[in-house]
Amino acid sequence: MAGMAPEGSQFDAKHYDSKMQELLSTGETEEFFTSYDEVFESFDDMGLQENLLRGIYAYGFEKPSAIQQRGIVPFCKGLDVIQQAQSGTGKTATFCSGILQQLDYGLVECQALVLAPTRELAQQIEKVHACTW
Numbered sequence: 579m580a581g582m583a584p585e586g587s588q589f590d591a592k593h594y595d596s597k598m599q600e601l602l603s604t605g606e607t608e609e610f611f612t613s614y615d616e617v618f619e620s621f622d623d624m625g626l627q628e629n630l631l632r633g634i635y636a637y638g639f640e641k642p643s644a645i646q647q648r649g650i651v652p653f654c655k656g657l658d659v660i661q662q663a664q665s666g667t668g669k670t671a672t673f674c675s676g677i678l679q680q681l682d683y684g685l686v687e688c689q690a691l692v693l694a695p696t697r698e699l700a701q702q703i704e705k706v707h708a709c710t711w
Contacts (some may be wrong), residue, residue, distance in 0.1 A: 614659075616644065616650040624651050630678050634671070637709045646664040646675075654679040674706045 618624045621634050621642055642650070645663040653659050653676025663669050677690045692707075694700040 584622075614648065614657065616651060617647045618648065618651060621646075621650075624654070626654070626675065626679055628673060633678075633709065634675065636707070638670070639668070639671065645669055645673050648674050649673075650679075653677075655679070670703055670706050674703065678707065 583653075619641075621631055622641065624642075626634070639646075644667065645661055646668045649659060649661045649669075649672040653673060659673075659676075661669060661672060673692075677692070681689050692700075692703055694703055
């Protein structure tokens with residue numbers, strides 16, 4: 579049933595909804611509604627690993643799009659990020675870059691999981707990941 583947590587889960591949808599309503603009605607949203615104002619004009623300025631930079635340029639990117647200028651660095655810093663932009667603006671490359679920047683390539687274990695609603699989008703994400711690293 580939609581909205582129901584699996585058995586044994588500690589998530590309580592009713593409690594979550596009431597807490598969200600409380601926070602939104604009192605205006606105490608600063609702890610989770612923030613904006614990240616830093617804008618990076620080039621990929622080189624973002625402090626990305628050299629191999630990742632090479633992959634980004636080899637993939638064909640020359641200058642970061644608006645979503646990339648604002649989204650890659652906070653993602654790399656481990657911040658919770660919600661990004662919204664039109665199709666074709668580089669959203670996939672934005673979060674792929676953030677994921678690849680954070681991986682420890684000395685560990686042979688799962689360190690990231692990307693969920694996609696369609697097979698086509700999953701294949702696109704895999705292609706971007708493979709090409710940028």
